[in-house]
Amino acid sequence: xxxxxxxxxxxxxxxxxxxxxxxxxxxxxxxxxxxxxxxxxxxxxxxxxxxxxxxxxxxxxxxxxxxxxxxxxxxxxxxxxxxxxxxxxxxxxxxxxxxxxxxxxxxxxxxxxxx
Numbered sequence: 001x002x003x004x005x006x007x008x009x010x011x012x013x014x015x016x017x018x019x020x021x022x023x024x025x026x027x028x029x030x031x032x033x034x035x036x037x038x039x040x041x042x043x044x045x046x047x048x049x050x051x052x053x054x055x056x057x058x059x060x061x062x063x064x065x066x067x068x069x070x071x072x073x074x075x076x077x078x079x080x081x082x083x084x085x086x087x088x089x090x091x092x093x094x095x096x097x098x099x100x101x102x103x104x105x106x107x108x109x110x111x112x113x114x115x
């Protein structure tokens with residue numbers, strides 16, 4: 001969150017990362033917002049898990065084609081985050097995050113990783 005313009009310029013030449021100025025600036029912006037949340041004794045963790053009452057959403061899909069790329073909930077969360085000032089938090093990215101963080105279990109019925 002304390003990166004400067006010089007830091008951004010250095011990152012733009014780093015071949016090990018995605019060198020997209022808007023994405024780099026979004027990461028810095030989002031880190032500042034997370035820091036501000038922490039200063040108010042709030043957290044992004046509490047924000048996300050509070051939306052689902054701290055209980056993961058367990059879907060019962062049988063075919064990969066049934067798994068959505070976004071949902072009404074991820075659209076709602078995306079809008080809220082954007083109002084808070086976050087960037088690059090579209091509903092598809094948010095849904096992917098929800099799956100990766102365990103908020104949503106989209107493992108197919110019968111998948112060994114489901115439980």
